[in-house]
Amino acid sequence: MKEVRTQDQIAQETASLSRRKFLNYAGAIAGAGILMASCKKEEDAPVPEEGAIELGSSDTGLLNYAYLLQQLEAAFYTDVLKNPYPGMTNTDKGIFTAIRDHEIVHREVLKNYLGPDAIPTLENDWSSIDFSLKDSVWAKAKFIEEVVVAGLNGICKVITSETHLVYLSKMTVVDARHSATINDLITPGTFAEKTDNDGKEVSQDPHSSLDITRKFFKKAISGIYLPKY
Amino acid sequence: MKLTDILNEVSKASPEVFENKADRRDILKNFGLKIAAVATPFAVSSLWANKAQAKTTDVLAEAIVYVLKLGYMQADFYRQALMVPGLIPASDVSAFEKIKKDKDAHVAYWIFYLNATNNAVPKKNLFDFSVKGAISKVFTDYNTFLSLAHAIEDAGVRMYLDSTKNLLTNKAFRIDAINIATTNARHAAHVRMLRRNLGVNMMPWVTGTEANSIIGEIRKAYQIEDNTKQLNQTTVGINGFDISASAATEAFDEPMLEVDGLQFINPFITN
Numbered sequence: 343m344k345e346v347r348t349q350d351q352i353a354q355e356t357a358s359l360s361r362r363k364f365l366n367y368a369g370a371i372a373g374a375g376i377l378m379a380s381c382k383k384e385e386d387a388p389v390p391e392e393g394a395i396e397l398g399s400s401d402t403g404l405l406n407y408a409y410l411l412q413q414l415e416a417a418f419y420t421d422v423l424k425n426p427y428p429g430m431t432n433t434d435k436g437i438f439t440a441i442r443d444h445e446i447v448h449r450e451v452l453k454n455y456l457g458p459d460a461i462p463t464l465e466n467d468w469s470s471i472d473f474s475l476k477d478s479v480w481a482k483a484k485f486i487e488e489v490v491v492a493g494l495n496g497i498c499k500v501i502t503s504e505t506h507l508v509y510l511s512k513m514t515v516v517d518a519r520h521s522a523t524i525n526d527l528i529t530p531g532t533f534a535e536k537t538d539n540d541g542k543e544v545s546q547d548p549h550s551s552l553d554i555t556r557k558f559f560k561k562a563i564s565g566i567y568l569p570k571y
Numbered sequence: 572m573k574l575t576d577i578l579n580e581v582s583k584a585s586p587e588v589f590e591n592k593a594d595r596r597d598i599l600k601n602f603g604l605k606i607a608a609v610a611t612p613f614a615v616s617s618l619w620a621n622k623a624q625a626k627t628t629d630v631l632a633e634a635i636v637y638v639l640k641l642g643y644m645q646a647d648f649y650r651q652a653l654m655v656p657g658l659i660p661a662s663d664v665s666a667f668e669k670i671k672k673d674k675d676a677h678v679a680y681w682i683f684y685l686n687a688t689n690n691a692v693p694k695k696n697l698f699d700f701s702v703k704g705a706i707s708k709v710f711t712d713y714n715t716f717l718s719l720a721h722a723i724e725d726a727g728v729r730m731y732l733d734s735t736k737n738l739l740t741n742k743a744f745r746i747d748a749i750n751i752a753t754t755n756a757r758h759a760a761h762v763r764m765l766r767r768n769l770g771v772n773m774m775p776w777v778t779g780t781e782a783n784s785i786i787g788e789i790r791k792a793y794q795i796e797d798n799t800k801q802l803n804q805t806t807v808g809i810n811g812f813d814i815s816a817s818a819a820t821e822a823f824d825e826p827m828l829e830v831d832g833l834q835f836i837n838p839f840i841t842n
Contacts, residue, residue: 440774443818447801450809455802491753499746504739509802511735511749512823515728516776518753522760523775531666533761534673534754540680541673542750543757 388566395461397552399567401506404497405452406461407548407565408510411490412449414558415517417466418486419445425473437527438483441520448513455509465560480528487521488536489554490514495545500569518543547571631744632690634737637829638748639681640693641730644836645755646674647698648723655710663765670758677751684744696840706789717766719789724759725777726792726835728752729827736826756824776821791835798825 390396397406419442423435453460472478494514501507522533538544552565649671652658659667685692700709700719708715731752738745760775767773773781780793799806799819806819827835 440776440818440821443812443814444776444822446812447806447809447814447819447822450812451801451804451806454804454810495746495749495753498735498749499742504736505802507739507745508732508736508826511732511752512801512825514749515732515752515756515824516822518756519760519776522757523764526761526764531669533666533764534669534757537673537754537757539676540747541676541754542680542747543753545746545750 390566391562391564394562394564395464397461397563397565397568398459400569401501401503402456402459403565403568404501404548405456405506406459407552407568408494408497408513409449409452409456409460410464410552410559410563411493411555412445412452412513413464414466414555415486415490416442416445416449418471418482418558421466421468421473422479422483427474427476427479429476437523441523444516444520448517451509464563466558467560468558470557480524483524484521484528486558487517487524489546489551491517491521492544492546493548493551493555495543496547496551496571499545500548500571629690630737631741632685632688634734634748635681635685635690635744636693637832638731638734638751639678639685640696640836641727641832642674642678642681643693643695644698644839645723645727646671646678647696648700648720649674651698651700652710652716652720658710658713658716660713666761666765670761673754673758677754680747680751697842698839699841700839702838714766714769714771717762717769721759721762721766722789722792724755724762725781725796725824726827726832728755728759728824729792729796730829730832731755732824732826733828733832774821777824778817779820789835791831792827794827794831795825796820798823 397403397410419438422438423442426435471482491514494510494517498507498510498514501510525532525535536544547570548568549565549570552563552568556563649667653664653667653671682692701707706715706719709719710716731748735745735748735752738748763773763775767775777793777796779797780790781796797816797820799816801823806814806822807816808814809819
């Protein structure tokens with residue numbers, strides 16, 4: 343279990359590190375800029391990655407990202423139950439089945455709602471998971487739920503339509519219930535271990551969230567047009 | 572590079588740090604203005620003249636006062652419970668201390684921002700969780716305590732979902748509300764797991780309206796939780812998947828209207 347979690351943590355740390363680096367970098371530029379003669383910096387238009395699945399812009403892009411997160415969760419639990427690790431108890435099976443069904447509903451509602459704007463169903467890259475190992479499966483469930491809750495909350499910050507906000511918030515609180523349950527079943531009492539000093543979930547902006555999520559998919563996924571925090 | 576460009580760069584590079592401060596500072600200017608987002612400078616100044624009047628109808632401040640009232644109730648519920656020796660088994664005490672710590676933090680957080688924006692902070696209520704003896708065993712029987720605890724938690728999640736809508740115009744407060752809502756959902760799931768471990772047939776998520784789990788007024792916590800329509804789609808059996816009515820209702824928590832939320836909270840308030 344440790345090994346798998348460590349990989350994930352590295353991925354997460356790398357994502358936040360690159361943001362930090364950028365921050366420092368921006369700071370350095372800012373300092374240098376004051377010394378430099380004034381010169382107008384043009385806004386660079388983002389360049390889409392060739393062959394990548396494009397999530398899109400504005401609320402549609404954000405809903406597509408939410409859809410991607412739900413694709414990830416639903417596919418994960420579907421495969422966990424298709425390839426049960428040796429010794430999976432009925433309780434484990436019951437929990438995974440219930441969660442899987444919730445995630446399928448989350449996913450399908452978004453798929454229907456997005457209609458022609460929906461990204462396709464994307465094939466997963468499960469190379470970081472060993473479905474035959476109980477610890478690997480639970481550690482990954484924990485990781486995925488935490489990433490999804492943080493990501494959905496981040497989407498909620500930048501989405502503009504009230505209808506979309508209501509739908510996403512109704513969904514993320516249930517994903518938080520999943521996350522708490524998985525945490526408690528791994529280590530009792532860890533249901534809210536990552537809240538900040540204000541007792542709040544630590545949300546994540548869609549761009550850095552996608553940096554973590556995309557490794558679970560085989561195709562390249564681009565979110566360059568997604569709204570920023 | 573001009574100074575404005577530099578600021579632009581920095582604000583893009585440090586979303587959290589920059590926006591959290593800037594957004595809420597904006598509120599200092601905009602608080603009390605119901606139509607802050609579209610207000611012209613002229614409208615702003617004329618509305619400021621009526622600040623006292625505008626304040627009472629302010630959507631943001633009202634939403635915050637509402638969730639603060641909920642926070643008062645939740646924090647006091649665990650404060651009272653943790654003072655009763657032997658109510659909570661030793662193995663579960665630290666979890667309830669953690670929950671109380673989060674609730675206290677939520678209360679402190681909203682009080683801070685009401686003060687910072689010159690809005691009145693409602694007084695802390697006194698609570699009787701036995702509701703004049705109707706739930707006489709609330710702090711003497713662990714199972715009764717847990718059943719009220721998860722009702723308060725589940726209802727609390729739903730109240731936050733409703734308040735989130737009223738915070739739509741402000742990204743900073745909106746994300747605060749969402750981030751507190753998911754923390755509360757974590758608390759709810761934990762309490763429900765504890766009850767499940769005592770042999771009660773319940774999952775960490777809410778199935779239908781939980782008709783058998785609680786009594787009387789407290790049932791209000793679960794009104795319309797059995798909704799099976801989302802974004803105008805029927806969720807039972809959606810797209811041919813084998814989704815039961817139970818699973819369809821569990822997959823979402825439903826916002827609780829403020830009028831219902833207050834009806835839930837008020838019976839517990841003694842003054």
